[in-house]
Structures are given as structure tokens and as C-alpha cells.
Amino acid sequence: MTFRILKTSLAAGALAGAVALTSGWKAITPQAMPVWPVPADTTNRPDENRFTKVLLSNDLNEPMELAVAPDGRVFFVERAGKFYMYDPVQKKTRLLYDFPVKAVDKYLNGLLGMTIDPNFSKNQFLYFFYTIQEAGQTRQRIARFRMNADNTLDVASEKAIIEFPIDLEVSAHTGGSMAWDARGNLFISTGDNTVPFESSGYAPIDTREGRLTFDAQRSAGNPNDLRGKILRIHPEADGSYTIPEGNLFPKGMAGTRPEIYVMGCRNPYRISVDPATGYVYWGEIGPDAGTDGKQGPRGYDEINQAKKPGNYGWPYFVGDSKPYHAYDFATKQIGELFDAGAPVNRSPFNTGMTNLPPAQKAMIWYPYNKSDEFPQLGVGGRCAMGGPVYHFDPALKSSVKLPAYYDKALFVYDWMRNWVFAVRLDAQQNYQSMEAFMPASGDFRRPVDLEVGPDGAFYMLEYGSVYGIDNEDARLVRIEFNAGNRAPVAKISAKDTIGLAPFQVAFDGSGSRDFDKGDQLTYAWQFEGGKVGSTEASPTYTFKKNGIYKVRLKVSDPHGKSNTDTLTIRVGNTMPEVAIKVADNSTFFTPAQMPLSYTVSVNDREDKVIDPKRVKVVMNYIPKVGNEPIVGHQQLSGSFSLGKSLIAGSDCKACHQIAAKSVGPAFVDVAKKYREDKTATAKLANKIIVGGGGVWGEHAMSAHPQLSREEATEMVKYVLSLADQPVENRIAPKGTLVLKEHVGKEQRGRYVLTATYTDKGTVYPLTRTDALILRPNRVLGSEADVIHNLDRQGKRLGSIHHESYFVLKNIDLKGIDELTYRYSSQNRDATLNVHLDSPTGPVISSFAYSATGSWDKYVEASTSVQAPAGRHDLYFVFDKPQPPNQHLFSLEWIDFHRKGAGTVSEVKAK
Structure with missing residues (x-):
């Protein structure tokens, strides 16, 4: 939720869009595709405690995209222009270059993405997606650089592969992700570069004069524009590129660009390509409307799959091709619904052909509210990201690779909701099911990129908790899987941790545990200095001198795995x-x-x-x-x-x-x-x-x-x-x-x-x-601390029956000798007793009330109360043993006061 903020965008232009991807306009011959078995039963799911997040680099500032080299080096970029390398040998992060990018205002454009060449081991090529401004024009550039042997970037080697202009005043929807297929084709995601904020969260199709940047038909819906697309090109050795066969539009077709593989995207912020099938996956951050309206459907984020080139509908369709209405922003007149089978782009800002390929449906789509189709995705802000397909390699010698359980699973994630899901596909590569990945222990901090490394582990960039600032928890992490023996968990507890010398402390290490059945734990305690002072599970130790001591417990299993916990003991002072x-x-x-x-x-x-x-x-x-x-x-x-x-x-x-x-x-x-x-x-x-x-x-x-x-x-x-x-x-x-x-x-x-x-x-x-x-001495019924066999009904308590009770905790009745109730009861006379400290404790007040004749008729009645010394929990217990004894009472409030002092209502009347 936000007060007037960028929806769920990451780099305000970096995140915000909606698209879909499934099948294309015209067929091409896909790569040879194996037949996958049905996914493993979830009963075989590995224990979550076998996964560990390892911090590789922290103190980052708006990290964007990463790539892992075959030798384990991790390259990643920050939006403001910094390019880093994590060295797995030295376990250090180095700044390699600071790009002079055009990082417009605090949130838009900049250094948005990077990838490494499929033949990186031989050619050392890296590719960067960044914003430049030259001769008064702002453009997005995808350029190739070479890494030197000494782990420096050869800046002079830059080759601008492809560029396209953008409208700089639009602070949203930049795309910026890149991925490769097995044939060496480079896929590039671009956002629609359109102002989304003046169309009420629906389709931005404002065609009035002077409203160019408010019309996504000029970009995402335009076959002759590279924005709002996923491009597919083949980089050549000299820095140029060629067009692979089978893109959405053939080379030379009037009113089209041959680089386009997918059109109709709002902001395909993170993309991936399955190397086994060549299918493209991406997440689209959808429009903002929270409810269906006269202009069309509410907003949906999408996870998309393109088995072949296609038009994924934006700005005419969203989700599973839900159509918007044509809309005149000048007259506010609602037109016809757009036709998913034959969409037409009539915008005066369209520079391409008018008749568009048919719209394709999203594979997964979900709104702010609970999704009927995919309820497990939850509710709240949305920022969908398309991650990798994991392929288990039994021959890979790695102690951290993901298990075979996740073989062929597509991993998707959401920047706003902080979840990662494994999506299962059937033998035809259609959606089958999904399950949360590390839902209890993931502690994801706005995941912004996820890749599979050569070691079979996950590498994740986490943007950090708050959008648009230098977050303390922005970081690069590796998610490892441990298929073998797991380290135990050490846990120290002690009743007293502060005292005067000589100070005897009883320590307890019995809360330590081991996830592997049958492992007998051993204990090593260090109380003062580095020497082991005890090997018992729960020893007692006396500190003879004043000081602050860091007590350390090391717990080991029989296989050499260990874990430690510490507890601070302070000797020489006591609490005031x-x-x-x-x-x-x-x-x-x-x-x-x-x-x-x-x-x-x-x-x-x-x-x-x-x-x-x-x-x-x-x-x-x-x-x-x-x-x-x-x-x-x-x-x-x-x-x-x-x-x-x-x-x-x-x-x-x-x-x-x-x-x-x-x-x-x-x-x-x-x-x-x-x-x-x-x-x-x-x-x-x-x-x-x-x-x-x-x-x-x-x-x-x-x-x-x-x-x-x-x-x-x-x-x-x-x-x-x-x-x-x-x-x-x-x-x-x-x-x-x-x-x-x-x-x-x-x-x-x-x-x-x-x-x-x-x-x-x-x-x-x-x-x-x-x-x-x-x-206040007037307590609303709804303010009860504990209720039993009754309901809160707004500010009141209702659905009260025989032996129902509510509790007000820790109440001082000094000076209080009268209780006034405002209540109603349709047709039941009963008794309300106030007990001390339990439902059967001593009775200090008894109120035999009469029915008021209607649930809507509330009256005020008073009864005495005997004030005990000190503070007590007050149990208000309803008593009517004989039937009918259901639905006895509705309580609006209780006044605690002295007799003769008047109730709150009487005092106000005076």
C-alpha cells in the first residue's frame, strides 16, 4: 500500500507493466523438445531446512541484474551505473566500472541489465542494457564489452549492438532484462515507455493531440516500434546483429520491425529462456485498477510463456486476454470492446501496421485481491518476475545444487510480495501446478533477479526493503541445497544473565537440536576466554569477577558438522x-x-x-x-x-x-x-x-x-x-x-x-x-482482552450464551463501587457475574438483568461491585442454566465509577 506512490515498480520505470505470453501469431519449428515426465509428488519435497541463503555481497544500491560465469564469478549491476564482480575465490566484491549512464531522476532508467555471452569462457563478452543521452536524444543501448584477463573491463572494446530512442519524460516502464537461447540468440525486454498515471489504472490509450506519451498504442501496440516488446537478435562477432528466422514479423514486412519476437508488453521486467525448449518466460507488472470499471478489467500481473512469437495484447488486453473498451479521453465516451482475435491499432501515434496479430493469454495472472484461479499467490502489491527453468544434472559434481525434485520446474517470483514459486508444467509444457519455494525461511528482501549458477545453486539479487533508496538489506545471495548431513542448531538459554560477582548462572543447551535423526550431539561451552569450560548439555558456572562475558556454546554432530550460539552475561551490576x-x-x-x-x-x-x-x-x-x-x-x-x-x-x-x-x-x-x-x-x-x-x-x-x-x-x-x-x-x-x-x-x-x-x-x-x-472508565465491549463463546460485533459484543464470558485484564478497582452496563436483550432475563482471575473465581459483582424487548433497544443499568485490593483479571460470565439460554445479551459498553459520580453520559449531559 502506498500514499500516492509508484504502484509496485522497482526502478519507477524499471518496474510496472503487464503482458502475456503463450502462443504466437504464426508457427515456427521449435527446437527438439524432450517429453518431460509428470512432476514429482510434493510428498517428496525436500525439507526446507536443507536450503541455506549465503550472503555474498551486501551494502548494495538498487541492484538490477546478474550473470554467473562458468568459473563461478558473479557479475551484477546497479541502476546508477556501477558494475561489480563477486570473486568466489577471494570471497570479495570488486567495483569494475562506473558507467556514465543517464539515470534520470531518482527512479528512471540508468544501467538496467546485463548478461554474459554463451561462449564467455572463450570470448569474454559481456552485454549491458543502459540509458544514454547524446545530441539531445535519450536512447536505450545494448552494448558489448570484453573482460580483460586481470578482471578489469575493457571499456575501449565497447560495441553498440542495438539502440532505440525513448521518451525521457516518461518515468516508468523500461524493461531491461536479457537472456539467451541455446542457439546463441539474445532476447531483450523493453517496456512500453508510457505514462500510466492518468488512465485511472486502465488502458493508457489517450490519442488526444499533445498526449503522445500517454498512449501505449504508439509503443507496445505498434509493430514498428521496439518498445513494449521482447526482441530476439543474433549478435555477430563484429558487433552487428542479424535477425534469426521465425520472429513475429518477417524482414522487410511494411510497418513492422523484424527484431520483434513478442509484442504487446507493458513492462517485461525479468525474462528467461528455457535452454531445453527455447520457450521464453517473463513477468509483467500490470496496471493499477483495483476493480473492474467501465473502461475495462482491473489490473493483473502476469507470468507469461511464449512457445513461439506472438502478440500478448497490451494495451488492449490484460491477464487471460480480458479486453478493454475503446475509450475517448476527451468526451469520456465508452466504445466497443477490443477483439482479441483481431485487434486493430487506430492510434494517430501508431507508425506501424494497423491490423495486429491475435492476442495471446497469460499463463498465470493475478490481481491485487485474491485470485480465483491462483489463490496461493496471496493478496497485496504486485510485481511479477519471470525466473529460470531449473534442469537437474546428475553428472554435475556440486554439493550445493538444487535437488532432482525441482527438475524442469519454472521459478517465478514477486518483488512486492517477497515470494518465490516453483511452477510445474505438464508434458506439453502447459501450466499444471505451483508450490511456494522456501516459504518459511526464505526471508526474501524484494527479489529482483534470480539465476541458476554453473554449480546448480540459485543466485539472487535482493533489492532491499524500500523502493528507490540505498537499502541496508540490498544484497547478493546464493541459495544452496544440502543433500547430506545437516549442521545442528545450537541454542543457549539462562534464567539470569545479570548479577553481582560471584555470579552463578545455570545454563541450558537442551534446546539445541539436529535435523538428522539419530545424531547424538556433543557440547562445548566457553565461559571465559577460549578454553572449553564444560561438555555438559546444561552446566552451571560461577563468574568470580565483574565484566561482560560472551558465553559461547558449540554443538557438534557425529559427522563433524557444528553450529554455535552466544549469550551475553553481565557481572557487576543489577537492574534498578x-x-x-x-x-x-x-x-x-x-x-x-x-x-x-x-x-x-x-x-x-x-x-x-x-x-x-x-x-x-x-x-x-x-x-x-x-x-x-x-x-x-x-x-x-x-x-x-x-x-x-x-x-x-x-x-x-x-x-x-x-x-x-x-x-x-x-x-x-x-x-x-x-x-x-x-x-x-x-x-x-x-x-x-x-x-x-x-x-x-x-x-x-x-x-x-x-x-x-x-x-x-x-x-x-x-x-x-x-x-x-x-x-x-x-x-x-x-x-x-x-x-x-x-x-x-x-x-x-x-x-x-x-x-x-x-x-x-x-x-x-x-x-x-x-x-x-x-x-477511559468507559470500556467498549469490543475492547475485551479475551472472549469465550461470543463474538465481537463492531464496537459491541454479541452472540452471548450461557457460560459465555469476556475478560478485562489487569484492572485496578480502587475507588470503584458501581458498574453501569449499556446493553440490549430481546427476550432473555439472565445474570452477569464478575469473577476474579478465572471464570470460577470469587464473585465481586452480580447483575440480574431484564430483557429490553428488542436487540435495537439499548438501556443503561447499574449494579454494585466490591473492589478487591490490587490488580486482577475480571471475568464477566453469563449465567442462565435453564433453556432457552442462547443469544442472551448484546453489550455496547461498561462504565466503572463511584456511586453518585454519574456515568459518562450523565457527566457529558451536565
């Missing part, structure tokens, strides 16, 4: 004690202004005199955001905001940060912009769901139709709350405060009083914090 005490109730505040008398006490075993400067006491009032309750004597955590939790679990963080700009605006900036807009919550919630743009620049925000209106609203509430982050209001360690910030506001906020002390720490300082959180 910090406590906040209040004279009155420590759970609730009331609707009216109220005084709060408090005292902060600090004790430290080592600090005989407490320095008041080291005691920090802060009071803040935080408006409640979301529906998640905060109760009890606990520290604030991220669970305070449902909206924050929803954002954390979405694709928002790919394009937004809290305070820093990425491809989308910082959330803080969004909050400040809409601070005074009373319609912002509903307006932005709608934009999250349906997508849109026009506020923060040229990059559009993708749709999120999988979100409910309530979820989108909570996300917006959290973002807007960032404009009013609480300031640090330091106060004295003892005093009386008047709580008044909540008066006149919605009674859902929290007062948070925190006290922190950092001791002097002669060896190391320790910090302890205590927090007091005061909530």
Missing part, C-alpha cells in the same frame, strides 16, 4: 527498581477533569544515592487509534494501533517510510498535509482501496481492494496521527497533575506516565522503565 505509585485508581480516568497524585520511587543496589538527573518522568496523552485495547500496568508497544499493525503487514513499507521520502511521501508529510482536512480519513481510505494519484507527483498509488473499508480507515487514522506525535513533557518525580487533555474529545485516548532510571553502572549501565497507562 523503578515503580510508579498513585493515590487513586491506577487503571481509569473519568470524563471530567481529575487530579492524579503520583510518586516515582527508584532503588538501586549499587547506587546508594539516586541522582535525580538520571530519573526521567514523562506524561503524555495519546489519542486512541484503532480498536486494539491497552490496559494494565504495562509499557506501550506497537500493538497500541491496529492501523500501525495493518501497515506493518502490508506492502506500504516498500514505498513509504515514517519520516523519510521514498518513491512515495513520508507518512509524517501525509499527516501534516491533511492535518486540517476533516474529510481526509474517508478520502484517503477510499484512495488506499481503489488507488489513485495526482497529489505527490507522477507516481501513482496502487489499489488495495483486498482491504475492508474499516481496515483502510484504521491505517489512515494511524498515518494522520503522526502529525501530532506527543512531545516529551518531563515532570517531577512526585506531584499532582490535572488530567484535562481528554475533556471535550472522544473518550478513547490514553494517558501514559513513564518513569525511567539509568544507573551509574561501574561496569555497564542498566536502565529500567515503569509505565502507568490510564484508560
